[in-house]
Amino acid sequence: MTNNILDFEKPLLELSAKIKELQSFMDEKGLDLSEELMKLKERAAKLQREIYASLNTMQIIQIARHPNRPTARDYINYIFDEFIELHGDRKFSDDKALIGGIGLIDNQPFTFLGHQKGKTTKENLSRNFGMAHPEGYRKALRLMKDAEKFKRPILSLINTPGAYPGIGAEERGQAEAIAKNLMEMSALKVPVIVVVTGEGGSGGALGIGLGDRIMMLEYSYYSVSTPEACAAILWKDVEKAAEAAEALKITAKALKGLGIIDRIIKEPVGGAHQNPEEATMLLKKAVLEEYASLSKLSPDELINQRYMKYRNLGVYNNDWNDVLEGEILKEEVE
Amino acid sequence: MFKDLFGKPKYVTVRTRTKQEKEDISPDSRLWTKCNSCNQIIFNKKLVENLLVCPECNYHFRISAKDRLAITIDEDSFQEFGQEIFSTDPLEFPDYKEKLATARARTGLDEAIIIGEAAINGYQVVIGVMDFNFMGGSMGSVVGEKVTLAIERSIETRKPLILITTAGGARMQEGMIALMQMAKTSAAVKRLDDAGILYISIMTDPTSGGVTASFASLADIIIAEKGALIAFAGPRVIQQTINTSLPEGFQRAEFLLEHGMVDMVLSRHEIKDTLTRILKIHQVGVSNYD
Numbered sequence: 319m320t321n322n323i324l325d326f327e328k329p330l331l332e333l334s335a336k337i338k339e340l341q342s343f344m345d346e347k348g349l350d351l352s353e354e355l356m357k358l359k360e361r362a363a364k365l366q367r368e369i370y371a372s373l374n375t376m377q378i379i380q381i382a383r384h385p386n387r388p389t390a391r392d393y394i395n396y397i398f399d400e401f402i403e404l405h406g407d408r409k410f411s412d413d414k415a416l417i418g419g420i421g422l423i424d425n426q427p428f429t430f431l432g433h434q435k436g437k438t439t440k441e442n443l444s445r446n447f448g449m450a451h452p453e454g455y456r457k458a459l460r461l462m463k464d465a466e467k468f469k470r471p472i473l474s475l476i477n478t479p480g481a482y483p484g485i486g487a488e489e490r491g492q493a494e495a496i497a498k499n500l501m502e503m504s505a506l507k508v509p510v511i512v513v514v515t516g517e518g519g520s521g522g523a524l525g526i527g528l529g530d531r532i533m534m535l536e537y538s539y540y541s542v543s544t545p546e547a548c549a550a551i552l553w554k555d556v557e558k559a560a561e562a563a564e565a566l567k568i569t570a571k572a573l574k575g576l577g578i579i580d581r582i583i584k585e586p587v588g589g590a591h592q593n594p595e596e597a598t599m600l601l602k603k604a605v606l607e608e609y610a611s612l613s614k615l616s617p618d619e620l621i622n623q624r625y626m627k628y629r630n631l632g633v634y635n636n637d638w639n640d641v642l643e644g645e646i647l648k649e650e651v652e
Numbered sequence: 653m654f655k656d657l658f659g660k661p662k663y664v665t666v667r668t669r670t671k672q673e674k675e676d677i678s679p680d681s682r683l684w685t686k687c688n689s690c691n692q693i694i695f696n697k698k699l700v701e702n703l704l705v706c707p708e709c710n711y712h713f714r715i716s717a718k719d720r721l722a723i724t725i726d727e728d729s730f731q732e733f734g735q736e737i738f739s740t741d742p743l744e745f746p747d748y749k750e751k752l753a754t755a756r757a758r759t760g761l762d763e764a765i766i767i768g769e770a771a772i773n774g775y776q777v778v779i780g781v782m783d784f785n786f787m788g789g790s791m792g793s794v795v796g797e798k799v800t801l802a803i804e805r806s807i808e809t810r811k812p813l814i815l816i817t818t819a820g821g822a823r824m825q826e827g828m829i830a831l832m833q834m835a836k837t838s839a840a841v842k843r844l845d846d847a848g849i850l851y852i853s854i855m856t857d858p859t860s861g862g863v864t865a866s867f868a869s870l871a872d873i874i875i876a877e878k879g880a881l882i883a884f885a886g887p888r889v890i891q892q893t894i895n896t897s898l899p900e901g902f903q904r905a906e907f908l909l910e911h912g913m914v915d916m917v918l919s920r921h922e923i924k925d926t927l928t929r930i931l932k933i934h935q936v937g938v939s940n941y942d
Contacts, residue, residue, distance in 0.1 A: 483885030483893050488903060489911050493864035493884035497838055501870050504839030505846075520822075520831060521865045521884070528835045542822050542831040542862075547889075552824060566827045567743050576742070578828045625843070628836045629800065632793035633742040633829055 324380050326369055327588070333362045366587060373537075375563040379545070381537040382516045386591040388598060390417055390432030390475050393515070396598035397423055397605075401430070407456035410490065415446040415482070416454030416526070418461040420470065424606060429465035431458045431526050432475035435516070448517075449482035452495035455525045459499050462506060471509040471609055474526045479544065481522030496525040503528040504628065505621055509612035511605055513583065514538045514570075515590075530624050531608040532578070534570035535601070536585040540578070541568040578631075581608070687711055703920045712879050712920055714857055716759065717766050717783035720816055724924055725770040725779065732768040734801045739763060739794045741825070748825040755786045763794040764819070767802040769811065772924065775931040778806045781816045784858070788820035791863055795823075796833025799867055803840040812850035812931060817868045821861020834866035841870045850934045854923065855882050855905075855914070869913075873930060875923065876905035876914040 323331060337358050344351050373381075381387070394401050401421035406412040418431045433450065436442035458474075465472050481492055503510060503526075510529030518527070518540030534540060543551070545563035550556050567573065570582045583604045590597035612620065684695050689711035699706070703723055704713040715723075721730060741748045756762060764786035770779050780802045782789045791799075799815065806813040822830040844851055853871030855864070857880035865884055868874075876882055883903040891898060901907050905917045918926055 481884065483890045485890065485894065485898065485902070488884060488890070491869075491911070491913050494869045494913060496865040496884070497834075497867070497869040500835050500838035500866060501842045501845070504835070504842050521834065521862055524831060524834060525865075528839070540828060542827050543824060548824055561746075565743065565745050566824075568827065573828055576827075576829065578832060625839055628832065628839045631829065631832045631836050632797050633740055633826070634793045634797060635738050635740045636736045637738070 322385050322591075324377070324384070326373070326377055330362065330366055330369065330588070333358065333365060337362065370588070374560070375539070375569055376545070376560045378537050378569050379517075379539050379563060381589045381591070382539050384589065384591045385437055386594075387477075387516050388590050388594040389437065390430075390434045390477065390515075392594055393432070393475055393598050393601060394419075394421070394430065396595060397602040398428075398430070399423065399425070404461060405457070407453045407460060409453070409456055411451075411453045413450050413454030413457055414444055415448050415478070416450040416458060418458060420461075423473075423602065426606075426609070427468070427470045429461055429470045429472045430475075431461060431472065432515075433478040433523075433526075435477060446482060448478045449480060450478065450522060450525070451482050451484075451487045452490045452492050455481075455492075455495035455499050458526050459495075459502055462499075462503065462510075466507050469508060471511065471612070472506070472529075473605060474510065474512045474529065476512065476514045476518050476523045476527055476540075477516035477538075478519045478522045479517050480519035481525060496521050499525050500528050504625060507617035507621065509609060509615075509620060510624075511608050511612070513601060513605065514540045514579075515601070518568075519544065528624075528628070530612050530620060530627075531580050533581040533583055533604060533608070534573065534579050535583050535590060535597070536570055537589050538570060539568040540570075540573055541566050685713075688713070705920050710878070710919065712857065712877060714784055714818070715920075716785060717761060717781040720781050720856075721766070721770070721779070723920070724781075724814075724816070724927070725772055725777075726774070729771040730768050730779075731770070732766060733805065734767050734798050735762065737763070737794050737797055739792055739826075742793075742829055743825065743827050745825040745827070751787060751825070759783055759785045761786050763798065764789045764791070765795050765798050767798045767805075769805070769809070772814075772931060773928040775928065775935065776809075776811045777814050777931070778802050778809065778811050779814045779816070782818045782863075784818040784820075787823065789818045789863070790820050790823035790830070791833050791837075791866075792823035792826040792830045793833065796830075796836050799833075799837045800840045803837070803844050803867075806849050806851070807844055807847045810847075810849060812852065812934065813844065814852045814854065814927065815867065815871070816854040816856060817859045817863055818856045819859055819861065819863035819868075821863060831862065834862045837867040838870060841867050845870075845872075850931075852927065852930060856880050858882070860884065860886055874914045875926070876908055876917050877923070878905055878917055878919045880905045882908050882914070 340355055398421040403419040417434045420429055433448040434445050435448035436445045512527050512529040512532045514534040516538050545559040546556055548562040549558040573579045574582055583601055586593035586596040684693050687706040690709035692708040704715050739752055765780050765782045767780040851871045852873045853868050854875045856877040860883040881903055908914045909917050
């Protein structure tokens with residue numbers, strides 16, 4: 319834990335150390351310094367509010383990538399009453415970077431899909447840092463078709479830097495696997511609820527991310543490319559990643575404003591890694607609420623609404639001169 | 653320079669080429685071009701006659717959307733639709749508006765794709781052609797919308813769909829709105845598929861990223877043009893990730909054929925004829941099992 323302190327968390331941790339120190343000093347000496355203690359606690363709360371109210375995008379990315387951030391397995395453990403993991407794409411292998419299975423949440427059956435990162439280096443190597451191969455996407459599709467057969471809603475949790483860019487992945491059709499998922503997910507007869515819980519890395523995220531409700535945790539990000547890659551490609555300068563991060567509009571708040579996502583799920587104070595149990599409960603609540611409204615729709619209504627949701631995505635204009643004026647959608651982006 | 657060969661086609665509803673662009677295509681002089689592959693000096697007249705393929709080594713030069721149309725469809729058969737749709741700058745991304753204006757001036761196109769109805773040796777089709785010269789053929793809102801409009805026109809008219817792709821991927825300057833065009837176009841292909849209409853995808857050099865990972869890979873028949881780079885992640889990204897050298901011919905059209913990702917690899921000269929034969933077979937087959 320101590321190794322994974324983010325820069326902007328430091329002043330807070332120093333303050334809470336002081337509070338602890340004062341507390342034990344009081345206990346030891348039997349002194350009543352509760353007024354001092356109260357003041358310190360108030361200061362800590364105020365500082366925390368200030369820090370988290372003014373996080374820049376790179377800081378949000380740091381929280382999204384935090385090694386102690388809850389992973390798919392954590393969410394499974396906390397929110398499913400019953401869970402059975404299912405393995406393999408039936409074609410080539412089992413992808414450990416993208417896991418899936420079936421289970422019960424408050425007695426409601428769900429099919430689960432999620433990128434799986436590790437918390438230690440060793441675990442991350444076996445999980446390929448949450449970067450799936452085509453087999454992961456094909457396993458996901460197999461489980462989604464299975465969900466459709468048994469009329470189970472699908473919960474998909476996104477947390478990946480991206481689909482794996484490697485020789486084997488290309489040889490076995492990474493692009494085709496993702497494309498096929500998008501095509502099939504658009505017409506699934508069961509509700510698909512998607513939550514970006516950490517990193518939403520481009521096509522690798524979208525490959526299990528087409529759904530009826532798209533939600534993001536407060537400190538997650540979802541981007542067409544990593545800010546580092548964007549800066550390298552557009553400006554030939556990785557140092558400009560922070561600039562790219564702002565320009566790409568990748569935070570939950572910005573994407574809610576753009577109409578890309580439907581809902582932001584609040585995180586515990588200081589981020590999900592500070593209180594995984596509370597974080598998972600907040601996610602569970604949001605998922606069940608969204609499911610309650612989606613479950614009222616017939617399969618046809620569901621598919622049509624989902625289709626129109628994507629059909630209408632896009633921002634364009636019918637007059638080139640308006641483009642040059644450049645005032646389009648300004649308010650919506652804000 | 654292709655224009656010289658094909659005359660001034662009536663289908664061009666978009667602006668004609670600028671002087672700058674002519675110079676881009678023929679950088680060495682107006683008379684000859686040096687082959688990117690074998691370094692041979694080729695007379696432009698000969699190169700044009702050979703559909704911008706090197707007569708010496710068969711290297712396929714990249715080709716503009718308008719020239720691609722000219723060599724693929726019947727003369728005067730192109731009826732463009734979906735013209736009045738322009739990219740905006742929804743994220744207020746640095747330099748995006750300037751880049752759009754430059755790309756427009758350079759290519760004489762409004763966006764990285766043109767769509768329309770056309771005939772191929774008499775067979776009626778809906779066709780979309782991308783242009784790499786327009787911001788690397790990247791897919792933003794307008795490309796996504798035009799691909800979707802082409803698909804919808806196919807469903808409406810029951811004419812087969814042909815999409816000829818060349819793309820660097822999703823358009824960075826439109827951020828997540830661009831990424832979502834992958835979902836939008838793939839969902840539309842699903843409807844086309846359910847409607848039982850033929851869709852042929854022709855991937856040309858280069859086709860990568862979000863375009864490969866969406867509509868381009870979802871056709872009934874996938875044709876790759878000879879030598880084309882076709883990828884999800886580009887070779888440079890892969891090399892940086894795995895830190896070893898890549899195998900010979902990796903991610904080229906022939907490599908994809910070997911790995912079962914495309915139906916065939918064709919040289920530029922064979923494409924129109926092969927399309928005609930595919931369209932013929934599908935037309936004969938219509939309604940046998942209705």
